[in-house]
Amino acid sequence: MRLLENLNDNQREAVLHTEGPLLILAGAGSGKTRVITHRIAYLIKEKQVPPYGIFAVTFTNKAAGEMRKRIVDLIGPTGEGVFIKTFHSAAVYMLRRYGDRIGVQKSYSIYDQKDQESVIKEILLEMRLDPKHVRPSSLSSKISEIKNRQEMLDGADITALMPRGHAYNFQEIYEQYHSRLEKNNALDFDDLLIKTVELLRHHNDVLETLQGRWHYFMIDEYQDTNYAQYLIGSLLASKSKNLCVVGDDDQSIYSWRGADIRNILNFEKDYSDTRVIVLEENYRSAAPILEAASSVISNNSCRKEKNLKACRGEGERVVWCRASNEYGEAEFVVNSLIRLRRQEGFSSRDFAIFYRTNAQSRVFEDVLRRENVGYRVVGGLRFYDRKEVKDTVAFLKFLANPVDSVALERVINTPPRGIGKATVDKIFDAAYEADISPWEVIEGEIALKGKMPKGLLEFKKIILTLREGLALVPHKKKLSDITGDVLELTGYIRSLEEENSLESRSRLENIDEFINSVYEYEERNPDVGLDQFLQDISLLTSEEDPEARMSEGNNLVTLMTVHNAKGLEFPVVFLTGMEEDIFPHFNSSDTEEGVEEERRLCYVGMTRAMERLFITSAEVRRRYNESVFREPSRFVFEISGAVLDSLEYTSNGYGYSGGPSERRYSSRGASSALNQGDRGTENLVSTLTADEQEERASAEADRKFRLKESVLHPKYGRGIVTRIEGKGDNTKLTICFEMWGNKTFLEKYTPLEKAP
DNA sequence: TTGAGGCTTTCAACA
DNA sequence: AAAGCCTCAA
Secondary structure: OHHHOOOOHHHHHHHHOOOOOEEEEEOOOOOHHHHHHHHHHHHHHOOOOOHHHEEEEEOOHHHHHHHHHHHHHHHOHHHHHOEEEEHHHHHHHHHHHHHHHHOOOOOOEEEOHHHHHHHHHHHHHHOOOOOOOOOHHHHHHHHHHHHOOHHHHOOOOOHHHOOOOOOOOHHHHHHHHHHHHHHOOEEEHHHHHHHHHHHHHHOHHHHHHHHHHOOEEEEOOHHHOEHHHHHHHHHHHOOOOOEEEEEOHHHOOOHHHOEOOHHHHOHHHHOOOOEEEEEOEEOOOOHHHHHHHHHHHOOOOOOOOOOOEEOOOOOOOEEEEEEEEHHHHHHHHHHHHHHHHHHOOOOHHHEEEEEOOHHHHHHHHHHHHHOOOOEEEOOOOOHHHOHHHHHHHHHHHHHHOOOOHHHHHHHOOOOOOOOOHHHHHHHHHHHHHHOOOHHHHHHHOOOOOOOOOHHHHHHHHHHHHHHHHHHHOOOOOOHHHHHHHHHHHOOHHHHHHHHOOHHHHHHHHHHHHHHHHHHHHHHHOOOOOHHHHHHHHHOOOHHHOHHHHHHOOOOOEEEEEHHHHOOOOEEEEEEOOOEOEEOOEHHHOOOHHHHHHHHHHHHHHHOOEEEEEEEEEEEEEEEOOEEEEOOEOHHHHHOOHHHEEEEEEEOOEEEEOOOOOOOOOOOOHHHOOOOOOOOOHHHHHHOOOHHHHHHHHHHOOOOOOOOOOEEEEOOOEEEEEEEEEOOHHHOEEEEEEOOOEEEEEEOOOOOOEEOO
16 A cells, blocks of 8 residues: 555554544654645545545645645545645634624634734724833733633633733723724634634534534644634534644744643543554654754753654764854855855755844845845745735725725825825714714715815725726626726826836835736636635735745745744754844743743754754844844753864854864765756756747837846846746746846836846 | 924744 | 834925
8 A cells, every 4th residue: 555655653553543533742853744644645545535524734824735735646636625724714714604603794804913903003092092101012912812811712701811000901902902803894813713613612503514524633733722723623523533633742832822732731631542653753854963952952841751763864963153243143154055055065945044033034134145145035024014015905905894994094095195194083083983984984974074185085986986896797806807906096006106216116016916916816716706815815924925936946045933944844954043032032031931932942943954953143243233242042052062063153264163074975966066956047048939039039129128138136136038928018027047046027117227 | 294304113933 | 224103394
């Protein structure tokens, strides 16, 4: 049976144990994803379980997509039908079908952290509190903390949980917040899960319907589930009891989001007949790396003892380098990377640079760019969080959900049409007085006693026209058409075109990219309406956004936070900024639990490395533009000396104090510099098709750029035009950059220039 | 009402 | 250093 080949005994047992509760404690690099995908494939192929009868959740939509792909690789297109999602998108799925039972309308908006904060800020102003003293961000995290409490979900009295002794009344803010969200027909991320629990708990017919559909459940990264997720899993699986959870208590890193490690620790107590399988063979990391990581994590007191075995065998020792400042640190990283690429046959995509906080990426970006090394930053600002994209989405949100006042506030004066703060205040006050939505105030023109400002009338007309368009052909109107209408009618594109600055052109470029992503979405989901589209993109992470997908094929170094690194692996890892107050982070350092979670995070970072692991710190770092001396992280000193080499770095070169090994990788040498990823520009140009040659001849005269021409981009540097498609305003240029590979731009908006 | 220019604050992680 | 907030002239 092919499905059971290439599995070790424990993995095979996990695949074969299909009935009843199963707990898989999967150490780092122990082939967890392999087990999950094989298990699902086995259920379908050998146990004749229909694909739609399997419910699986993972951590990101991307991981879900990859898992589905691997299942399809194993058993063919049948595997497409498996329900694999994140908890949040599974919640959206259930709420879409049955939300009306608990008063959740189809058109609700999903509020992210920024939206939450702007709601809270409004409340504070209304309560005459200063948002500078009482920070909306800390209130929103406090609210979230309460909503993740067991008491809250079990319907107990939560007034005792409300913080007291502040100058403000927390409970009042808490209640106001929820009444506003309700008025706006909006749910935050926590609500998605909470409402789903409510649905499953109080509507037995719904629960039974779903239990009739799903008979087998798999939950990945179980150590990072919160109480609501725990309940959703338990409720759905309560009938069949075929619940398989996979996780590693040492990799629990989301307690700040409400994740409760007890979910995995108590699983055996919840289900008395649980079968427990421990996967301890690590197939990922060279022995010294695994030993280094194990020596760090062993300092945690609250954990299940385990004994990971390095199956990969010996390899290079871990290197710790303390540079004089953060630039020295980045130079060390980039120089090492270039050296490894040249001497040991690694390719750019083999490298990852990890850091604790997003802000640390900048210095690495500076140095990488200076040294002409292409990179991609994962996380940080999402594509959908860019101002221009958010504005466009806010228009769509407002069309779908007219009572969404957060979206309204965002777009009412976008682009500027003469509606200032005073007018907006009047509208919102009038809405509050009459207990109606701000839009109803505008529509009924009851804000200013007949004297509507010109811009407001204009706004009203735009929205009415757009809505008319929606209503006329409700079933045929395509998402891309709606988006096009919005950008057209609101004058958003026009105003950016008129601005015609470097910045506005880059914004137009992003809007164009957004339109492209709408087209793509529409092709993949032909029958999906505006509501669902908006809810879907609200749940996307940066790894899944269009920009990330664009750079996917290219051979680039990866930069990301350690949190984002969860579940991934790289041949060479640089774990940077290993200093007290950064890692462990200042805000976690004062409690033992806080430090232990940071230590687990460090463990996650270290165990991503397959062949080489570098750990770096700086002696001095600039913060708020002030130089501060830094202590090396305590975690560095916890690494077993037997596998660690210490290194000092000065700009002149390396000064070894620990005598690193001279061994080289003989196995990889051949694939080095001419690796397919290190594409030369010459090659690409010579592969032009006849069509393209012809295209070139016919349209060359009136074009700004020509094929093979050398161009300069403010971000990507020098490149060469390898493809020209489309005509007029739709002309698209594909440029092959020396360090970044191929990227496509709309000629009309791109900040490209002819190279001198 | 707008937008430029000055002043203040910010750097924790994410669906 | 850079983003965000506020003020004030037009």
